[in-house]
Amino acid sequence: MRSIPLPIQRLIREFNKLPGIGSKTSERFVFHLLRQPTAEIEALARSLHELKDTIRLCSDCFTVSENDFCGICENPERSKQIICVVAEPKDVMAFEKTGTYSGVYHVLGGVIDHAHGTGPDQLRIKELLTRVASGGVTEIILATNPDMEGETTAAFIAKQLKDQSSIQITKIARGLPMGGNIEFADEITLGNAMSGRQNI
Numbered sequence: 766m767r768s769i770p771l772p773i774q775r776l777i778r779e780f781n782k783l784p785g786i787g788s789k790t791s792e793r794f795v796f797h798l799l800r801q802p803t804a805e806i807e808a809l810a811r812s813l814h815e816l817k818d819t820i821r822l823c824s825d826c827f828t829v830s831e832n833d834f835c836g837i838c839e840n841p842e843r844s845k846q847i848i849c850v851v852a853e854p855k856d857v858m859a860f861e862k863t864g865t866y867s868g869v870y871h872v873l874g875g876v877i878d879h880a881h882g883t884g885p886d887q888l889r890i891k892e893l894l895t896r897v898a899s900g901g902v903t904e905i906i907l908a909t910n911p912d913m914e915g916e917t918t919a920a921f922i923a924k925q926l927k928d929q930s931s932i933q934i935t936k937i938a939r940g941l942p943m944g945g946n947i948e949f950a951d952e953i954t955l956g957n958a959m960s961g962r963q964n965i
């Protein structure tokens with residue numbers, strides 16, 4: 766690799782750290798960028814900087830936001846009575862793309878995964894229970910991935926909620942294949958899973 770200029774090697778290594786990006790793709794990215802006008806490169810660099818400087822978590826639902834409260838929580842047309850519980854902000858994005866859900870969200874920040882040392886205390890379950898306890902919520906939709914960790918997490922939260930209150934608890938329908946992933950489900954499947962949700 767000594768024949769390749771260091772800045773190029775460095776950027777290839779950086780892209781290579783991204784999920785699903787191998788070294789061949791990283792190289793293609795770098796050589797593509799080299800051919801772009803300076804203004805394009807500067808816009809990309811600015812976006813990368815802004816990502817860390819301006820993005821924080823919504824104080825209510827913990828999805829990514831530019832402000833204290835995200836655009837969904839601040840939207841008066843969204844129903845605060847229905848909370849859809851998801852693992853990650855990218856799941857919020859997946860449900861938003863379906864355009865069929867008009868409630869709000871609660872992002873747990875992961876799932877219960879004892880094999881990797883994540884227990885319920887590391888997730889924002891307490892915060893969810895607090896939101897429910899503060900009143901006005903009529904339904905909690907559990908929308909974790911249909912895999913073992915997602916199911917374990919949903920079952921744990923359902924039990925906590927049932928111990929605390931008598932609100933309706935639903936789970937998105939199993940249009941999603943077992944072991945599947947909300948992030949990669951197409952919009953129609955995900956929209957159907959949401960509208961076909963069932964009481965648990």
Ligand SMILES: [Zn+2]
Pocket residue numbers: 823824825826827828834835836837838839
């Ligand atoms: Zn929010």
